[in-house]
Amino acid sequence: MISRRRFLATSTAAALLPGAARAAGAPMPIFDAHIHFSHDAAERLSASEAVAILRKAGLKRALVSSSGDAGTRALHAAAPGLVLPSLRPYRRRGEINSWVDDPSVVDFLEDRLMRFRWVAVGEFHLYAAQTDKAVPRRMIELARRHNLLLHAHSDAGAVDDIFAQWPEARVLWAHAGFVDPDIVGPMLGKHANLWTDLAFRSEHAHDGRVDDDWRGLFAAFSDRVMVGTDTFTPERWHYIAEHADWTRQWLTDLPRGLAEKIAWRNGEAMIRPHLAQLR
Amino acid sequence: MLSGIAAPAPALDFTAEEERRILRHGPWPPALLPDPSNRVSGKPAAIAFGRALFFEPRLSTSGAVSCATCHRPDRTWTDGLPRSRGQRIVDRNAPGLFNLGFNRWFGWDGAQDSLWAQNLRPLLDAREMGVGPGGAARLVRSDRRLSCGYRRAFGAAPGADDARIFVDLGKALAAFLETRVTGRAPFDDFRDALARGDAAGRARYPAAAKRGLRLFVGRGNCTFCHFGPAFTNGEFADAGVPHFVEPGRVDPGRHGGIRKLRRSPYTLLGRFNDDARRSTAAKTRHVRLRQSNFGEFRVPGLRNVALTAPYMHAGSHETLADVARHYSTIDEERLHAAGERILRRLDLSARQRADLVAFLETLTEKEPRRQSVEKTGNAVCR
Structure with missing residues (x-):
């Protein structure tokens, strides 16, 4: 666990690291850790069209989940080297708030886990007051049995609870919990198997410059941060390339090695132990 | 037109908090100050020239x-029309042009930071008018009537700088459009009666409108975005409205607007701002591009809303009843769960939706000023 004092000291040191690294030649590959291809998106884009969008954006990998997993399966089938399938506990839109109390979600998960191969469970929405309910408990048990990453849209309390239920869990904290670096940093310090994506966050960078507090966090936890678009509406599929370009722009304000880690190396390292599940 | 006006309302039953919220929607009209970025704002000759243009x-x-x-x-x-047709069909709905002088940003995406810059946009867009700076300047220089109008408005004949003339046309149009302020509406009479403790005045407000107003300031939380006397906070929101223009093409909304703003030579930070102190430019200087801007559109003011169908940025909702139904059944999963939700599915009954519409209808000015416009513009120069 890293203390707040050590976190801030590391942050200050990191801010003094030598100049910005610039991507040269080909665009920097991106591991996009937060893509959804739910039924309403799949109605507008064929799998091949969706894959073409991902490739055109220069994505090296995409962690994909869907409300109704048909979209995820179709994308994975179309581009197995690009698309990392994650199983969402939602069969359709509208289950974000109800799934924790719906026992039939367990049947759905067990069925899909038996029939198909996955690297992760999520993105699911789970908050501290809900983690002790039977359905999320069972979901976490299933993830443990199948050695799957957990992609959690959660508050810090729920993340703590997940690790309490399964201390060896590997958790990707969606949107960095929508909290500031002074909370994210201690959480990453406390949980060695916690990673975080910056999907739908903008506070960390603007006009190609990285905010000082976030710069400190990135340096202190250089192996644990990654990026993501979050295609929570069909329209946002047409934002993936722009998000990748925006990401590359602010990453040039970081040392090259750190930028590459955030862009794709951290995602690759995080997912590597789970890739065996696809074989 | 004002369907609920006839029914007398029972005694006032708003809570103190509801009253506080209601009073913030007035008084109307507020004072309108000249735009310091436009040297002809409020000048009669410019207003007349703008009307002709x-x-x-x-x-x-x-x-x-x-x-x-x-x-x-x-x-x-x-x-x-849902989406307007100039020289070709465009991507968005044409809003009614009134109360513009109170706006902070212009266009559904806020790509313009002044009314005069907004007036240049259709002149630059080939789908709308597309005449451009050169064409506009040539016309003004060569046409005796327009040249005369320009001279009266700006105190000098049109010069050699096409861009300067072009921007001046936007400023004259702005001077004209600023004058378009809606008249008082039945809601204003109710609101003012509330302010002065006039029970009889309050009682004249229809019961259905009262119930709708209570939803508007209360459970609906509509007033969070539709704030103040003009019923807009002047900013942008994702109201869960799909924003595909056509298959495979998306209207990025505010995200695209900020990008355009930053590329534009016609902003309050540029050379065409007549205010050397740049006193209204702070918003432009500090605006930040955020991921959440994708799919956000400007929160429209609601005065005269009953007269400006269809609704939303691309006219996707035909009637106010459709708008009420949209918010009643809004797809919360289209709205990202970051922090506290402002918009929630309201699940309004049919009567509640009708009440909301009845309230919105009381924002219609009592005496529309349609007949005040002189279409020929001959008053400028003959």
Whole structure:
């Protein structure tokens, strides 16, 4: 666990690291850790069209989940080297708030886990007051049995609870919990198997410059941060390339090695132990 | 037109908090100060010249489209179409042109930070009028009447700088459009009666409108975005409205607007701002591009809203009843769960939706000023 004092000291040191690294030649590959291809998106884009969008954006990998997993399966089938399938506990839109109390979600998960191969469970929405309910408990048990990453849209309390239920869990904290670096940093310090994506966050960078507090966090936890678009509406599929370009722009304000880690190396390292599940 | 006006209301039953929220929607009209970025703002000669320009079809490359094509005075300064048609069909709905002087940003995406810059946009867009700076400047220099109007408005004959003339046309149009302030509405009478403790005045407000107003300031939380006397906070929101223009093409909304703003030479930070102190430019200087801007559109003011159908940025909702139904059944999963939700599915009953519409209808000015426009513009120079 890293203390707040050590976190801030590391942050200050990191801010003094030598100049910005610039991507040269080909665009920097991106591991996009937060893509959804739910039924309403799949109605507008064929799998091949969706894959073409991902490739055109220069994505090296995409962690994909869907409300109704048909979209995820179709994308994975179309581009197995690009698309990392994650199983969402939602069969359709509208289950974000109800799934924790719906026992039939367990049947759905067990069925899909038996029939198909996955690297992760999520993105699911789970908050501290809900983690002790039977359905999320069972979901976490299933993830443990199948050695799957957990992609959690959660508050810090729920993340703590997940690790309490399964201390060896590997958790990707969606949107960095929508909290500031002074909370994210201690959480990453406390949980060695916690990673975080910056999907739908903008506070960390603007006009190609990285905010000082976030710069400190990135340096202190250089192996644990990654990026993501979050295609929570069909329209946002047409934002993936722009998000990748925006990401590359602010990453040039970081040392090259750190930028590459955030862009794709951290995602690759995080997912590597789970890739065996696809074989 | 004002369907609920006839029924007398029972005694006032708003809570103190509801009253506080209601009072913030007035008084109307507020004072309108000249725009410091526009040196002819409020000047009668510029207003007259702007009026003439508004109806001038030669400001389009086809010679057939004027501002009034999409902003028809006889249709509450809009066209009644979901997406307007200038020289070609465009991506968005034409809003009614009134109360513009109170805006912070202009266009559904806020790509313009002043009314004069907003007036240049259709002149630059080939789908709308597309005449551009060179074409507009040539027209003003060569046409005796327009040249005379320009000289009266700006105190000098049009010079050699096309861009300067072009921007000045936007400023004259702005001077004219600023004068378009809606008249008082039945809601204003109720609100003012509330302010002065006039029970009889309050009682004249229809019961259905009262119930709708209670939803508006209370459970609906509509007033969070539709704030203040103009019923808008002047900013942008994702109201869960799909924003595909056509298959495979998306309207990025505010995200695209900020990018355009930053590329534009016609902003308050540029050389065309007449205010050396840049006193209104802070918003432009500090605006930040955020991921959440994708799919956000400007929160429209609601005065005269009952007269400006269809609704939303691309006219996707035909009636106010449809708008009420949209918010009643909003797809919360289209709205990202970051922090506290502002918009929630309301699950309103049919009567509640009708009440909300009845309230919105009381925002219609009692005496529309449709007949005040002189279409020929001959008052400028003959």
